[in-house]
Amino acid sequence: MRLLRRFLARLANFATRQQADQRLREEMEEHLAFLTAENLRNGMPPEEARRQAVLKFGAMGTIKEQCHAEQGLPFIETLLQDVRYALRLFAKSPGFAAIAVLTMALGIGATTAIFSVVDATLLHPLLYPHPAQLVKVEDDLPGINGAREVGISIPEWKDLEHSGIFQYVSLMGGGSANLTGSLQPERIAFFSVTPNYLATLGVKPELGRWFDPDDQTPGFTLDVLISDGLWKRAYGGDPHIVGKSLRLDNDLYRIIGVMPAGFHDPGRTTERRNTELWAASGFAAAPAPLPQRNSRLTLETVGRLKSGLTVAAAQSRLDALVASLQKQFPTDYPAQSAWRVRLVPLKESVVGGVRQSLILLLGAVTLVLLIGCVNVANLMLARASARGHEMAVRQALGAARARLVQQLLTESLLLSLAGGIAGLAILFGARGFLLQMIPESLPRLNDISIRWSVMLFALLASVAAGVMFGLVPAWQTSRTNLIHTLRQEGRGSKGSTEQTQTRRLLVITEFALSLVLMIAAGLLLRSFWDLFKVRLGFNPDHVMSVRLWLPVPNDPKTDIYGTPAQEAPFLRELLHRSASLPGVQEVALGSSAAIPLNHDRNSFPLILEGSGMQKEPPLIELRNVTPGYFHLLEIPLMRGRLFSDLDDARTPQVAVINEAMARMYWPNADPLGKRLRVRPADHTWITVVGVIADARTESLAGASIPQLYLSAYQSREKELAIFLRGQLNTAALPAQVHELVRSINPELPVFGAQTLDDALSASLSERRFSMEMVALFALTALLLAGLGIYGTISYLVSERAHEIGIRLALGAQRAEILEMVLRQGLRLALVGAAVGLVGALIVAHLMAGLLYGVRPTDPLTFVGVSTVLTAVALAACYIPARRAMRVDPLVALRYE
């Protein structure tokens, strides 16, 4: 309290300096007058009286100084003084200041840019109240081929709800539906959720009400919530929207509320986050199966833990619950399936996939900033040797060493803060452009912004950088040997050997850091290249896929595509008409999961004939396709036959499998003629008639994932894709397909048109982004390191000009001089590279998860990068080396 009061008083004095000084002078004058008068009274002569008074009062100067310090804020005063001085200095050498500020602006700007992404995704991934309470509940059956995330059954959900571990547990399943009854028919992503969905997330609708969290309706309720975006787009932001109806897949629903503008579903994919409609369901009545323990629904489960419960504590209570359920229902949970339920923090499930990439990027950009700091430190040292004389004079005049360090630090902080501000300004200017570079699949892309936390980060980064690159030069400069420096007066001062040593050390650091970055970039580049050049097993060229969806009304009796026999004529008609579109040479239909690399999972339990009834069968990736699909994608048949037009509802069901599936389930037998079933409820056996080659249609990185194909004419596939190959006009085709589908059934929307080449590049986008970024940072680092070694060697050469002159005069060959300088540079680069290799090995192992097809110790990358770095070092040294070679001995010696 007293301290604060004193500070405020001083601050006030600081502002009104003049009067305070005046008052002090008057007071002291008065004091002296009193003293003099007293002395006079004691009989002293006037002059002596005055002298004694002054003596008794004490050293006027010191007292004034002390008063001055007490009245104002001396620290701030010297700071202002230093700032003024520094600004004058920068104005005198604008080149130096510009380079330093620019280097810092790039370093801090880039670091802040990456941090803003990290801030939005990793630090604030969930915009719901108490996000730490939200967990994803995942059921695994590790005993059955290590099956993970197998979904949940309704009785299990009820168990969780009543377990006392959660406030709410919500089930959710995505889909898309045809919306009619709005401004124009469109395809929208909707989400079926248990009524407690919003209560679980803790979000209230902006308009209207939410579902009743305790609603126990077993089937679909006819109430829906819509997103803010859909409300504005499809209904023009109608304020009386609540209570109105909309049609989804021909069923009538009532709108009960509108979600707030910033609300997104906590899903990981862009598609999930762009959900626009939420419908409530109990998932316990048609079309869902009977709520039995053994009928798992492929739904996501999100729970909100009771407050105060940690995830670990909740997990151990959950484990106990699972164990008791296993005892209670031994037939539903056989011991060999090893059923267990995992809790994953929701944050983890949303951003877990990109964490490693982002941390790598942040690390890489920090290294660039560090290298930038080292460079500026080097520049400051070069200037310091020129300012040695100034420092010596200051010290000789009584400046304390701490005072000198303070002054030099002020200069470096000023530079780094200016750099930070410039960096933020660049970031503001370029943020639109930068955001475009980020792959769309990044979670929470829409929420990346330059907010306060980001600004604070930039400020802290600037200060840290300023201290970092300022401290070493400041320390060194303030240590100037007084006598030595002052004596050198006439010759122009030179840096001490210690400074030279420091500069060498800085260059070595730079090279070490650059090598780490470049090896990281090299490894990512090789991974990317390997993936890019991977043998796909199918031909994506000139292929376009367009999606459409058949409605699934809640009442099966109204479904006009309810059975394979009902759907097949539509498919045949669609194929027939599509074949006549302009440029189309081949056409096929399939489930949307059959679109290569679209990451739709479509797993079904697989039951093999003769393997007995398994309680928890393994899951298999299933696609329904028309006969032309394999030929269109150029996936070769290895054995047996493909589907034919005759495989339809009237003939026995047949299947085509890939080699991976044949290897996994019939490792020592001929799969042809074997029979299987894909849904426990279906009782017809399906006969394997053909084996196709493995193709990377699931993911580029996964070479052999078992796949099962069924004839589209023998299944009821609702999520369809049309595949077209030929010389296609990709711009006009979507509209043409749209028109064509409308001519068959005007109620069906067409969406998601894309070329397979685009799908291919989209599936690489995240890798490409981190690869490009790290490569960019590595190049910057290389450039900075090159500049650093160039500067240092130039400096060393100019310092040794005299020595070189003597050598030349004594008969040294010019080539020897060249070699000597180059060797000097090379030694620095090699020592740096050696240190860097150790760091690179560590970093490479940390980023092993981001690599594909290349080991973290890939010798080609390590040797290649080291060679490139050495070459750059040599090139950078060559210029000063040539200068050294051309030293004229006469000129060099004349300076003595």
Add this chain to the structure above:
Amino acid sequence: MKQKTDVLQGTLALMVLRTLDVLGPLHGYGIARRIEQISGDLLAVNQGTHYPVMLKLENEGAVASEWGASENNRRARFYRLTKTGHKLLEAETRGWEQTAAIMARFFDVKAEDLS
């Protein structure tokens, strides 16, 4: 000859406060004179040294000052104790008494007391 003592760090402020407490408002010269007088001229303090101390006290709000006329009709700046100053003085006095008491026990102690 009497040996003059240097002022212990921080005690000068306490002396100023106590002087103002006993004698009421005083100008700088008066304070300096009184302190010399009370200490029996044993302190080796230049009179000017009081000024930084009084400035600090004023900044802390322990004393307040204003211009006035001195006893011989000269213009002088008078310092007086504020409420905060009274509190500060009380606290400091307690602190000093405690310190003094503790030190006294050390001076009184004999080897047999502790056996």
